[in-house]
Amino acid sequence: MKFKLLELRPLRVGTVVVATLLVAGWAMRPLENPAWQAVRSGQPAMKLDSLQGALGQGVTVGLLGGFRAIVADFFWIKTNSVWSDNDLPATQTLIKLVTAIDPRPLYFWQNGARMIAYDMPNWRIVGAGGYDVVSKAAQQQIEREQSAVALSNLNEAFGYHPDSVLIYVEMANVYLNRLKDVASAAEIYHKAALQPDAPYYVARIYGELLRRQGRNAEAYAWLKQLYPTLPKEAKDSASGRQPTAKPQPSAAEIEMAMAPVVLERIREIEKELKISKNQRFMP
Amino acid sequence: MGMTTGGVPFSLTRLLIVAGNTFTEAVRQKLFNFLLLLAVALVASAQFFREFNFGSSELKFISDFGLGAMVFFGSTLTIAATAQLFFSEIENRTALTILAKPIWRTEFIFGKFLGVFAVLGVFCALTTLLLAGLLCSRENSLMALHPDAFPGGRIIHYGDLMAMGMLQWLKFGVLAAITLLIASFSNTNLYTVVMSFFMLVICHLQYLAHDTYAQVASLPLRLLVRLLGYVFPNFQVFNLADQVATGVGLDAGVVLRVAGYALAYIAVIGGLAVYSFRNREI
Amino acid sequence: MTPSASPVAIEIRGLTKDFPLNLRGIKLRAVENLTLSVPEGRVFGLLGPNGSGKSTTIKIILGLLEPTVGECRVFGVPSGRVDSRLNVGYLPEAPYFYRYLSGTELVRFYARICGVPRKRLDDRVKEVIDWVGLSGAAQRRVGTYSKGMLQRIGLAQALVHDPRLIILDEPTAGVDPVGSAEISELILKLKAQGKTVLITSHLLAQIEDVCDRVAILDRGKLILEGDVNELVGQRDRQALIVDPLSPEHLDELRGWLASRGHALNAVEQPRARLDQLFISRVSRSEKGGQK
Numbered sequence: 051m052k053f054k055l056l057e058l059r060p061l062r063v064g065t066v067v068v069a070t071l072l073v074a075g076w077a078m079r080p081l082e083n084p085a086w087q088a089v090r091s092g093q094p095a096m097k098l099d100s101l102q103g104a105l106g107q108g109v110t111v112g113l114l115g116g117f118r119a120i121v122a123d124f125f126w127i128k129t130n131s132v133w134s135d136n137d138l139p140a141t142q143t144l145i146k147l148v149t150a151i152d153p154r155p156l157y158f159w160q161n162g163a164r165m166i167a168y169d170m171p172n173w174r175i176v177g178a179g180g181y182d183v184v185s186k187a188a189q190q191q192i193e194r195e196q197s198a199v200a201l202s203n204l205n206e207a208f209g210y211h212p213d214s215v216l217i218y219v220e221m222a223n224v225y226l227n228r229l230k231d232v233a234s235a236a237e238i239y240h241k242a243a244l245q246p247d248a249p250y251y252v253a254r255i256y257g258e259l260l261r262r263q264g265r266n267a268e269a270y271a272w273l274k275q276l277y278p279t280l281p282k283e284a285k286d287s288a289s290g291r292q293p294t295a296k297p298q299p300s301a302a303e304i305e306m307a308m309a310p311v312v313l314e315r316i317r318e319i320e321k322e323l324k325i326s327k328n329q330r331f332m333p
Numbered sequence: 334m335g336m337t338t339g340g341v342p343f344s345l346t347r348l349l350i351v352a353g354n355t356f357t358e359a360v361r362q363k364l365f366n367f368l369l370l371l372a373v374a375l376v377a378s379a380q381f382f383r384e385f386n387f388g389s390s391e392l393k394f395i396s397d398f399g400l401g402a403m404v405f406f407g408s409t410l411t412i413a414a415t416a417q418l419f420f421s422e423i424e425n426r427t428a429l430t431i432l433a434k435p436i437w438r439t440e441f442i443f444g445k446f447l448g449v450f451a452v453l454g455v456f457c458a459l460t461t462l463l464l465a466g467l468l469c470s471r472e473n474s475l476m477a478l479h480p481d482a483f484p485g486g487r488i489i490h491y492g493d494l495m496a497m498g499m500l501q502w503l504k505f506g507v508l509a510a511i512t513l514l515i516a517s518f519s520n521t522n523l524y525t526v527v528m529s530f531f532m533l534v535i536c537h538l539q540y541l542a543h544d545t546y547a548q549v550a551s552l553p554l555r556l557l558v559r560l561l562g563y564v565f566p567n568f569q570v571f572n573l574a575d576q577v578a579t580g581v582g583l584d585a586g587v588v589l590r591v592a593g594y595a596l597a598y599i600a601v602i603g604g605l606a607v608y609s610f611r612n613r614e615i
Numbered sequence: 616m617t618p619s620a621s622p623v624a625i626e627i628r629g630l631t632k633d634f635p636l637n638l639r640g641i642k643l644r645a646v647e648n649l650t651l652s653v654p655e656g657r658v659f660g661l662l663g664p665n666g667s668g669k670s671t672t673i674k675i676i677l678g679l680l681e682p683t684v685g686e687c688r689v690f691g692v693p694s695g696r697v698d699s700r701l702n703v704g705y706l707p708e709a710p711y712f713y714r715y716l717s718g719t720e721l722v723r724f725y726a727r728i729c730g731v732p733r734k735r736l737d738d739r740v741k742e743v744i745d746w747v748g749l750s751g752a753a754q755r756r757v758g759t760y761s762k763g764m765l766q767r768i769g770l771a772q773a774l775v776h777d778p779r780l781i782i783l784d785e786p787t788a789g790v791d792p793v794g795s796a797e798i799s800e801l802i803l804k805l806k807a808q809g810k811t812v813l814i815t816s817h818l819l820a821q822i823e824d825v826c827d828r829v830a831i832l833d834r835g836k837l838i839l840e841g842d843v844n845e846l847v848g849q850r851d852r853q854a855l856i857v858d859p860l861s862p863e864h865l866d867e868l869r870g871w872l873a874s875r876g877h878a879l880n881a882v883e884q885p886r887a888r889l890d891q892l893f894i895s896r897v898s899r900s901e902k903g904g905q906k
Contacts, residue, residue, distance in 0.1 A: 059635070063518060063612050067605050068564060074601045075563030081594040085570040086540070088587045092573075115537035116572045120401035123394055130385055157390040249484060306484070340698035350727045354713065361715035425711035430772065433677045433705035433782075434728045435697050614634070614680050 093118070094153050094210050113151060122152035133165055136173045141165060142199070149203070153210040159203065160220050167200035167224045197228045215252060218242035232262050250280065250307045257315065270319045273312055274331050280309040341435050348440040348447065351431070355418050355448020364414055368456060371406050372463055375399055379467050389482040392472055392489055399464035403457070403501055408533055410456055411505040415449045415512035416525040424522075428615055442607045446506075446513055446599075453505045461498030465491055493583050497573070500588070503595035504571040508533060510602035517610040536568040566598050624780045624811040625653040625676055630685035632671050632835075645671040647835040648685070653813055653828075655779070658806050660826035660843075661815040668835040669815040670708065673784050676813075677705055689780065704773030708785040708815075710765055712772075714758030718749055721757055722771050729776035743771040747801065763794030770801060781805060783814045787821055792893045799825050823847065856885055 105113070113121055125148045132140040145162035152158070171193045178184045184192075204221045211217055218238050226235035236259035243253040253276050260269035281299030299307075316331050359365070375398075382394045422428040422445075431441060468489050476483050512529040519525045542562035549555040570591050573583060632646040646668040653659045661669050674680040675687050678694045692699040712721055722740045731739050744753050747767040752760065757768060766786055773781055783802070787795035802825045805812055816822045822829065823843060830840040839846070860868065869879050 059612055060518070063609050067514070067609065070601065070605055071564045072560060074598070075566070078594055078597055081590050081597065082567055082570055085573065085587050085591045085594065086567060088584065089570055089572055111534065111538070114541065115534065116569045117401065117404075119393075119397045123397045127385070155390070155393060157387070157393065340692075340696075341701065344730075347728055347730075350724065354716075354724055358713060358715055425714075426707050426709075427712055429674075429679060429707045430705065430710060430712070430725070430769075431728065432679055433700060433703065433707075434725065435700045435730070436728055437697055615674075 092154070118152045119154075122148050122155070122158070125151060126158060129162075129165075133169070136169075138170055138173055141170070145203070149207070153207070156207075156211060156214065156216050159207040159211075159217060163200040163204050163220050163224065166203065167197050167228050171196045171228075193228055197224050200224055213241075213245055215242045215245045215248045218245075219252065226259075232259055235259055236263065254308065254312060254315075257312075261315075261319065266319050266322055270316065270323060273316050273319070277309065277312050277316065277331070277333055280307040280312060282307070282309045341437075343437055344440060347436055348444045351436075351441055351444025352447035352451065355445050356451045358418060358421070359414060359448065359452045362417075364410070364452065365455070367406070367410070368459060371402060371460065375402055375460075375463060375467060378402075379471065388479060389475055389488060391475065392468055395468055395471060396464065396489065396494070399460075399467065400497060400501075403460045403464070403498070407453065407456060407460070407501060407505050408508060411449070411453055411508045412512050412526055412529040412533070414452055415445075415509045416516055416522050416529065418449060419445060419513060419516040420522040420525070423615065432615070438611050439607045442513060442517070442610050443603055446509060446603055446606075449509045449513075450506050453509065454502055457498050457502040457505070461495060465494055468494070490582055496583050496588050500571045500573060500591055500595075503592055503599075504568060507566055507568075507595050507598045507602065508536075510599045510606065511536075514602050514606040514609060517606045517613060532565070533568070536565050539565040539567050540569055566594075570594060622655045623652045624655045624690060625651070625813065626688045626691075627651040627672070627676070628686055630672070630675065630687055631683050632668075632675060632680065633683045645835055646675070646832075649832075649835075649837055651830055651837065651840065653811060655811050656806075656809050657827040658802060658812045658814065658825050660822040660829035661813060661832065662817070662819055662822060662829055663815075663832035664817055666834075667832040669832055670784060671835075672832070673705075673782055673813070673815060676782065677703065702779040704776070704778040704781045706766070706769040706773045706781075706783045706786055708788060710769040712757050712765065712768065714756065716757055717755060718744060718753040718757060718760070718768050718771075721768060722775050725772040726775040731776050739775060739777075743775050744768075746774070747771045748797070763790050763797075766790055766794065766798060770798070774805075778810075780811045780813065783812065785815055785817070787816065787818060793897055795821055796894050852880075 109121060125144055129141060129144040129148060132144060145158070145165065149158050149162060171189070174192045174196070175181055175184050175189055178188070181189070201221055201224055204217050204224075207217045208214065218241055222235040222238035222242065225231040225238065236256060239252060239256040239259060242248055243256045253272075257269045257273045257276070260266075260272060281304050283304055313333065320330055378398050379395045382391050382398075385391070385394075387394060422431070428441075432438065469491070472487060472489055476487075508529070511532050512525060515528045515532070516525045519528065539562060542558050546555055546558040546562065549558055573587065573591060628650050630646055630649040630651075631644065633642040633644050635642045649668075649672065651672075661672065663669050671680065675682050676689060676694055678696070678699060681695060687694040689699040690702060713724070716724065719740060722744060723736065726736055726740055741750070741753075744750050747770050749764060749767055749771065752764060757765070760768060770783075770786070773783075786798050786802075790798065799821065802812055802814065806825075806827075814822065814826065826843050828840075828842050829846065831838050865882065872879055
């Protein structure tokens with residue numbers, strides 16, 4: 051009997067090891083699951099089928115193994131190198147690839163869109179003979195095409211960064227700077243300004259874009275409603291130093307809010323709208 | 334584990350003596366020299382990223398590559414050092430002289446483990462500090478150059494970076510325990526190293542078994558896939574903070590759970606290594 | 616269990632050890648039904664050719680291997696238990712040790728493993744290193760030691776916790792005659808201190824000088840056991856060593872013996888043993904730490 055057991059020793063040890071690991075793996079789920087959920091929630095699902103063609107097997111394993119960030123970084127560096135060669139198809143493909151591998155960094159979306167919307171029209175026009183040769187209409191056509199690609203990419207970004215202010219701003223800028231479409235730009239800036247974490251300048255620009263369209267009354271209403279929300283230099287008021295519940299805004303924040311500039315704009319609009327002195331906005 | 338029989342109680346002191354000796358061996362075999370290489374590589378890559386005008390995102394690149402290097406070199410160090418420090422005992426027959434003393438095999442195996450774990454701790458601490466230093470100095474200069482890119486102040490979560498260093502250390506601990514378990518029954522260093530790397534990959538991909546199990550049609554096969562998923566620890570839970578530069582901060586509760594997960598696995602796998610080693614004829 | 620006249624250090628009964636060679640049940644029998652006891656305070660030689668099961672037996676005594684059948688006790692404690700090794704010192708065959716430690720660090724390490732109290736640690740380490748004659752090389756890395764020095768540092772680590780039983784596995788293998796003579800000397804010193812020494816060797820001549828009792832193994836089986844004097848002493852013979860005799864005197868002697876019923880069986884020239892000649896001519900200065 052004892053002889054039999056001994057001969058099976060490696061088998062016995064192996065069985066005990068596997069069985070113990072199995073029980074341990076099952077028993078440790080309460081420890082594993084919350085952490086795994088946290089890791090998972092930070093990692094958008096990977097569209098592997100769209101990637102597999104572009105990547106080697108080793109890279110795919112690396113991706114699945116949790117090294118998305120660094121693989122994406124590698125491909126971004128590659129993107130930069132093809133970009134500096136003005137290689138349009140490669141750059142465009144790599145931007146797609148990088149954002150598919152790791153859609154988390156906004157940087158990839160923003161800079162990818164900029165390359166597509168601002169640099170590529172230039173490459174195409176130069177490639178077609180230069181600004182003197184290509185007709186204005188053709189140039190605009192090229193710009194519209196590239197802007198469409200950039201905007202569609204940025205729209206895709208919302209899938210991973212819902213209501214991201216920076217993506218809104220990026221889109222609005224394409225409308226504004228490339229397509230000269232002030233109305234669409236204003237609309238998107240408005241959406242951006244409504245987000246709770248929107249930087250102060252977004253609301254200011256929205257007001258500015260309304261004015262540019264001649265929608266002064268709307269701009270006036272917007273800025274009047276904006277001004278009281280801005281942090282301002284604490285005026286040495288008569289009330290003295292009262293302990294306030296809210297933390298004091300930092301100097302940098304006050305500077306970025308630019309409350310005096312907003313007030314100045316309000317006054318400008320009041321002048322344009324010929325609002326009487328007693329009707330004027332009183333902060 | 335049969336620690337009650339015999340007149341010699343289990344001794345933490347003896348365990349620590351073995352650990353100390355293992356650590357000394359690692360130091361005197363100049364295992365740490367390659368840290369210097371890693372440091373040079375990190376500094377050089379950080380320098381390289383300056384070429385690109387990434388702006389504040391340069392910090393993301395530095396931290397991604399830094400953590401990547403830590404994971405890659407750390408995993409290599411873990412497997413190579415554990416296998417080497419174990420097999421040098423077997424091959425030089427020093428295991429015979431130690432185990433012929435009044436010492437438990439539990440003390441020997443966990444002593445070996447603790448020695449390697451200390452080596453890995455030094456590695457992780459130094460790499461993390463170096464990376465933090467690199468990031469901090471670059472962040473300072475970038476903040477001076479483009480203040481508007483840092484509207485909310487610093488963007489690197491240094492606390493998260495430290496937590497990440499610690500989590501990697503714990504993960505390496507689990508990997509070292511796995512390597513010891515493999516070494517406890519394998520005959521050669523090479524086999525141990527190859528098998529351990531194989532296990533490392535499986536533990537990183539283990540979650541796929543859970544993911545696909547629902548899609549497997551046949552019931553027995555589905556059960557098998559599910560069970561397989563439980564046999565291997567999930568190494569991806571240690572990736573909690575892979576976005577140190579853009580992350581939203583770590584939940585301390587989750588970090589503690591992961592730490593508990595690692596320590597529990599170290600205990601279980603270490604115990605299995607002892608069990609398997611007790612059955613080894615040396 | 617079995618009460619015997621003198622106390623017993625090692626008691627082996629019905630010991631068989633098989634090594635499975637594969638999963639289909641083919642096995643190698645290294646030791647077969649061995650029964651042996653080593654009395655306390657004696658130098659016991661376990662002899663036999665290579666592969667006769669000596670090292671396996673020793674590993675079982677040390678608890679490094681488990682017996683397949685049978686039992687082995689050391690000072691009455693089953694050899695699988697940790698406390699059976701409390702009073703045992705072991706020098707393995709061709710030891711290597713931790714090359715990166717100095718001699719002192721190495722012995723200190725083993726002393727701490729064996730639980731030598733901290734306040735006695737330094738003194739004890741120095742004492743055994745002196746005792747094996749390595750004090751001059753104590754601060755050198757073990758990696759730089761010669762084979763003979765390795766044997767001696769190995770002996771030092773085996774003795775550092777002052778064990779009652781010392782097991783030496785092929786202590787003279789690969790050591791030059793000067794070195795092995797020194798080891799023999801040390802073994803005799805241990806015996807004088809009342810220690811039990813178990814020593815294995817396949818070089819029978821060397822062992823003969825130091826052992827009180829021997830057992831000879833062949834292919835895992837015990838083929839002979841007994842006191843050295845009983846085994847090799849020829850009680851019906853006697854040797855006389857005299858100055859050279861002339862042929863006439865030799866004839867006279869033969870006649871004198873014949874008249875008393877004895878025969879002169881052999882006349883030969885006694886020869887010094889070569890190793891003794893070697894030892895008397897070779898200087899001892901090469902040995903590190905030798906005063």
